[in-house]
Amino acid sequence: MFDSQLEIQRIDKSNELRNLGVNPYPHFLKRDMKIVEFREKFASIANTEEKKSDEIVVLAGRLKLKRVAGKSTFANIEDESGNIQIYYSRDSIGEEDYAKFKKNLEVGDIITVTGYAFITQTGEFSIHASNIKLASKAISPLPEKFHGLVDIEMRYRQRYLDMIMNPEVRSDFIKRSVIIREIRNFFEAHGFLEVETPMMHPIAGGANAKPFITHHNALDVDRYLRIAPELYLKRLIVGGMEAVFEINRNFRNEGMDLTHNPEFTSIEFYWAWHDYNDVMDLTQNLIWAVMDKLGLDKKLQYDELEIDFTKPFARIKYLDALVEIGGLDSEIINDKDKILAKLKADKFEVNEKLDLGHLQSELFDNYVEAKLIDPTFIVDFPIEISPLARRSDENPKIAERFELYIAGKEIANAFNELNDPLDQFERFKAQIDAKNAGDDEAHEMDADYVKALSYAMPPTAGWGLGIDRLVMILLNKKSIRDVILFPAMKPLNSDKE
Structure with a gap:
């Protein structure tokens, strides 16, 4: 079932998390609001000098992007309502958790993020994380982000992946x-x-x-x-x-x-x-x-x-x-023989045993x-x-x-x-x-x-x-x-x- 190299690697990371005391599939996790509600609540933040560190909020979503820069990480999570950038560092979430998630947290995983609203130096509205919890570990990797899921058959067969x-x-x-x-x-x-x-x-x-x-x-x-x-x-x-x-x-x-x-x-x-x-x-x-x-x-x-x-x-x-x-001749539409002749002349297949009403239906469907x-x-x-x-x-x-x-x-x-x-x-x-x-x-x-x-x-x-x-x-x-x-x-x- 899960036999690709990437899936095997993710199963190994899931087991490693268990060994570190982290349940890859915990329950009883809560969020305070959806991402769109978080954006609306703290929309008044206008620049990097402002932050809402006194208002701590829990968000949740699927990890769609992760970029590690040494002791800091920028990532992106998405829920039903939208997406948002998250920022966390060794100092903000603790050295032990940072090392744990740096290695074992991957795109596709679902997480909760506790933190406050702020704007980064590049001007992006974000959440500054003080705590991250794994809510559900993804074993199957998502399609490569630049090409996405474009195969139409796969999109219909795996609608859940299509929506992700x-x-x-x-x-x-x-x-x-x-x-x-x-x-x-x-x-x-x-x-x-x-x-x-x-x-x-x-x-x-x-x-x-x-x-x-x-x-x-x-x-x-x-x-x-x-x-x-x-x-x-x-x-x-x-x-x-x-x-x-x-x-x-x-x-x-x-x-x-x-x-x-x-x-x-x-x-x-x-x-x-x-x-x-x-x-x-x-x-x-x-x-x-x-x-x-x-x-x-x-x-x-x-x-x-x-x-x-x-x-x-x-x-x-x-x-x-x-x-x-x-565009049919009015003399044709009530005459079975003329309808049959017209349909045959225009290369439409037709059952000659049909009654007048069904032949008129053939005309309607085709013309x-x-x-x-x-x-x-x-x-x-x-x-x-x-x-x-x-x-x-x-x-x-x-x-x-x-x-x-x-x-x-x-x-x-x-x-x-x-x-x-x-x-x-x-x-x-x-x-x-x-x-x-x-x-x-x-x-x-x-x-x-x-x-x-x-x-x-x-x-x-x-x-x-x-x-x-x-x-x-x-x-x-x-x-x-x-x-x-x-x-x-x-x-x-x-x-x-």
């Missing part, structure tokens, strides 16, 4: 937590109740996706890691809860790319006595609130794009987008999606690709549904919920036919959900938003792995995904 070497990574994940907290606060402020629903489902439902399958030994039945919480949340609406939301993980046994990870974080909500127009307004206000919380400019840079959040988000109907944004840069609501989807959405009263071929796109990425999916149990039953039957025809992502029959609807669900609108993708855009990250602490990775020395 790249403080901005820690900062990004702190911002991610701020985003999630603001989303939660926003919904609670609007009268929603946060709930929890099962993570293991008897039926894979709520979205078109391939599930992970596990086995429940006590019940001796297969279970599916949930692909979406939708059908359970809507059962709560039937039960009389009128505004509910859940922030949690979903699992989809599908491919991985810049915007897909097999487990991801989403929020779903369901809102009785509202429609998808209300949900569009709420979504827009939510994103503005999150941006305000982060202090982001409303004209946001994302990769090489500038995204304009300053004006109300555009709303365009699905079929209109095929023509106005995708429209990547062009939706500024926040845009695409409204009124083909009913064939919307098995849980309510049909339009004006046009039964259309579902009262929208998706939000930003920077060419789908961020949210919403619709007026189908609450007709007979229509839902027939839609599930159609999904079974699609599954039997080879559609692995089609819904299965959920008889209990249909039964729930039979007790009557009020007019309801619902919505799901991919938190990881939203964080990607707000923090200007091109890969979903940059916003997930521990993304899925191919096993080392394996060709398996």
Whole structure:
């Protein structure tokens, strides 16, 4: 396990410290404040003549730099909040401790520092140490400081090391937590109740996706890691809860790319006595609130794009987008043969057995999606690709549904919920036919959900938003792995995904 020469040397130093009566892994150590709080408290020190020797403080952090100059040492420690230079000498901490730490204290170790604030002759704000204690000995050395940790695979596999070497990574994940907290606060402020629903489902439902399958030994039945919480949340609406939301993980046994990870974080909500127009307004206000919380400019840079959040988000109907944004001939979009011919002519692979709605979806994916840069609501989807959405009263071929796109990425999916149990039953039957025809992502029959609807669900609108993708855009990250602490990775020395 620890077989490199440097690790063996550090283990030897750890044992030497034990022989000297120093526990390399003590407990019950305390600090008085974080480094940023220390800087703020003593910010009034302006020059080398000033010091706060009468105010002794204990700080703690990881040793990131150590420079020995004979009887004195300059070092740098870092905690979650920032870093600071420390100064200690043989006189300040004692000859015995100085000799002990001069030899055995190394970059990567975590220490506590007792001392006072002062400014060095070079003008650097520092802490003058009168006592140093080892809090945790690092056996594995940190990467060489001038090159840092740049191997992207290692950064994802060893996120802890990534955060040690790249403080901005820690900062990004702190911002991610701020985003999630603001989303939660926003919904609670609007009268929603946060709930929890099962993570293991008897039926894979709520979205078109391939599930992970596990086995429940006590019940001796297969279970599916949930692909979406939708059908359970809507059962709560039937039960009389009128505004509910859940922030949690979903699992989809599908491919991985810049915007897909097999487990991801989403929020779903369901809102009785509202429609998808209300949900569009709420979504827009939510994103503005999150941006305000982060202090982001409303004209946001994302990769090489500038995204304009300053004006109300555009709303365009699905079929209109095929023509106005995708540049397709209006005579093509409602004709299966012409759609197939167009897709083939442009070298796109397509299943000729697809129905019209799914073929229109192929057009949207290939000609429209990547062009939706500024926040845009695409409204009124083909009913064939919307098995849980309510049909339009004006046009039964259309579902009262929208998706939000930003920077060419789908961020949210919403619709007026189908609450007709007979229509839902027939839609599930159609999904079974699609599954039997080879559609692995089609819904299965959920008889209990249909039964729930039979007790009557009020007019309801619902919505799901991919938190990881939203964080990607707000923090200007091109890969979903940059916003997930521990993304899925191919096993080392394996060709398996």
